[in-house]
Amino acid sequence: VAVKADVDAAALAANARRMLLEKTVGAIRDALREQCLACYQSCQRMALNHCLERGGRHVEPQHFRLMIDCAEICRTSAAFMLSGSPRHRLTCGVCAEVCRACADSCEQLGDMQDCVDACRACAQSCAEMAD
Amino acid sequence: VAVKADVDAAALAANARRMLLEKTVGAIRDALREQCLACYQSCQRMALNHCLERGGRHVEPQHFRLMIDCAEICRTSAAFMLSGSPRHRLTCGVCAEVCRACADSCEQLGDMQDCVDACRACAQSCAEMAD
Amino acid sequence: VAVKADVDAAALAANARRMLLEKTVGAIRDALREQCLACYQSCQRMALNHCLERGGRHVEPQHFRLMIDCAEICRTSAAFMLSGSPRHRLTCGVCAEVCRACADSCEQLGDMQDCVDACRACAQSCAEMAD
Amino acid sequence: VAVKADVDAAALAANARRMLLEKTVGAIRDALREQCLACYQSCQRMALNHCLERGGRHVEPQHFRLMIDCAEICRTSAAFMLSGSPRHRLTCGVCAEVCRACADSCEQLGDMQDCVDACRACAQSCAEMAD
Secondary structure: OHHHHHHHHHHHHHHHHHHHHHHHHHHHHHHHHHHHHHHHHHHHHHHHHHHHHHOHHHHOHHHHHHHHHHHHHHHHHHHHHHOOOOOHHHHHHHHHHHHHHHHHHHHHHOOOHHHHHHHHHHHHHHHHHOO | OHHHHHHHHHHHHHHHHHHHHHHHHHHHHHHHHHHHHHHHHHHHHHHHHHHHHHOHHHHOHHHHHHHHHHHHHHHHHHHHHHOOOOOHHHHHHHHHHHHHHHHHHHHHHOOOHHHHHHHHHHHHHHHHHOO | OHHHHHHHHHHHHHHHHHHHHHHHHHHHHHHHHHHHHHHHHHHHHHHHHHHHHHOHHHHOHHHHHHHHHHHHHHHHHHHHHHOOOOOHHHHHHHHHHHHHHHHHHHHHHOOOHHHHHHHHHHHHHHHHHOO | OHHHHHHHHHHHHHHHHHHHHHHHHHHHHHHHHHHHHHHHHHHHHHHHHHHHHHOHHHHOHHHHHHHHHHHHHHHHHHHHHHOOOOOHHHHHHHHHHHHHHHHHHHHHHOOOHHHHHHHHHHHHHHHHHOO
16 A cells, blocks of 8 residues: 555656646746747837838838848747647747847847847747747 | 917927827727737637637637637737827727627637637727727 | 429529539639739838838838738738638728728839739729628 | 950859849749748638538647648748848748648648648748758
């Protein structure tokens, strides 16, 4: 009887660990999805408002395309995280790279710190999640 | 001089009112965008996880298509609110109608209250914003 | 026997008419989806290439936002037509209105005739399909 | 004079080659974008019509999520090819991998040959374009 109780206790502990792990993984994925959507909103809003209103270097093709590409891949990465498949690791790799480039481009303009911060945060979290 | 001061005071008050109004309008639009994105996430996640895992009536074509349509129009309404144009009033009208239908469909299944709530909240706010 | 044959012939004819109607409706919807995707591609490509490279009036906020809004609603209208629901009639209404405004805006710039044509064609077909 | 004519001829030839190359690259990218949009439409339509109507293994979570993920990344890859940036090479890598998996999953169901073909064609072209 003592052996069986030990086995049961071990099984319960293993199950508890597994559930905790799943919960942690889910929480990390939820937090990352929030960062992707925050970065999508920052890029889309800043491009179509701040950048268009400032003009000049803010609508230089290379910078502006980067912001639109960044908004698009962030939105898609969030969609992959919602679908419950493990494939979000693939989109996260691309998202990290595009967000990093977008952060650099925004930084050079000097008046887009909110967007720089959103891109850097998203890039770092996505890089950790990527394959 | 007294007259000029009165005019200045009136101009300042008018300006303050205008700025307050703009700020209020912006805050309402931001709150609505959050509701649209919350509803998008709820529908997309529930359809591709809860509904697919339950099967049966949860993957009945009419219900499932409604959830996917609702996710799509909520995401697009949020995009219109980010672009800074007044055209989000158009997408909000469609969004309100689709969200209402989706809430009804989810309600009949009995175990999707979170999605019902997200759809109802989004539908009501969108209806107020729509033309 | 003669009566039964008449009834059968009438049923067959009714069925043939119904199938022909369904096929026609499907073909019209497919053609419209193609127009929406063509307009999406035209607006997205012209905005991020032609307009950004020209600068000046081509990146004036009202014009540029309109092109991005138009690309987004065209893409979403196409998505609704793919889902097999009758709700594409709702998005078609918005799509018609946004495409019409975008065609007008492109026309004033004088060097965007391809985009004008894509928007006008999509606007007209969407208007016919809309509720 | 003869030397200068030789130099001019060489410069003209180099320019002609460069223009031909740019035109070829553009044509390849346009063809790939068409394949991505064709695959998007095939997956989105088949998932929300054929699969939902058949039920059973067609709405098994792993298969259905794959189709929705595939539709999403194909649509996003097309968007990146429209933006005129070189970053479409990144999304093409993910697109190739997801399309390949989706083709395999559709093949096992036995009655989705159109979708298999669209996914295989898109996967192959995207793989060639990817970094």
